[in-house]
Amino acid sequence: MSSAPSTDPAERPAPPRRRTTSGALSAAYVPVVTCVTALMLLMAYTATGAAGEPPARISVSNARIFVSSNSVNTAAFFDITNTGPTGDVLKSVSSAELGSTMLGRRVTEDGAGRMEALPSLTIPARSRVTMSPYGVDVMVLDPPKLKVGDVVRFDLWFLGSGRVSVDAVVVPPQM
Known part of the structure; x- marks a missing residue:
């Protein structure tokens, strides 16, 4: 006897789970690097002593x-x-x-x-x-x-x- 494929959803095997941690890390990488770079540039600018100085008139x-x-x-x-x-x-x-x-x-x-x-x-x-x-x-x-x-x-x-x-x-x- 041959068995026919089951149409009952409870009897179907579950699809394999994907690993989502690597996807979340790569999605967060660009914004984190951008923020760190911007922060480092701002720190360097303020260290020069020019940040916030009013201009000459x-x-x-x-x-x-x-x-x-x-x-x-x-x-x-x-x-x-x-x-x-x-x-x-x-x-x-x-x-x-x-x-x-x-x-x-x-x-x-x-x-x-x-x-x-x-x-x-x-x-x-x-x-x-x-x-x-x-x-x-x-x-x-x-x-x-x-x-x-x-x-x-x-x-x-x-x-x-x-x-x-x-x-x-x-x-x-x-x-």
Whole structure:
């Protein structure tokens, strides 16, 4: 006699059980590693001392540019104020109207003065830096013809504060 397959569910053999622990571990692996990595990065960031520091607050005033006494170069000057608790760095100054500009400073050696390029200018926290013909300025190389009263737009590029735009008035040279 042959036996026919049983249709009664109670008589069917139970399916084999799967091991679910390895599946649960692999499913938890990615979120745990992600959280641990994020925590380590946050700890490293706070260890540098920069976390939570308020930014510098930069403002620029008294923007002026000398009318060129020759066609070779001239200079622009700004008063830069930082009222914030963190210092900032002026990396460069540009003007679409003028072409080539660079930070510079006057150096006097053996009674002779000369201009020297300056890679950047630090603006300390809670301070004011005043540019002048006797210290730091912005050298303008091969300027266009400017006349007293003209207005020239400058962009000052800071490491932390980004771009600060200001209009400078063309004035006669003042020594």
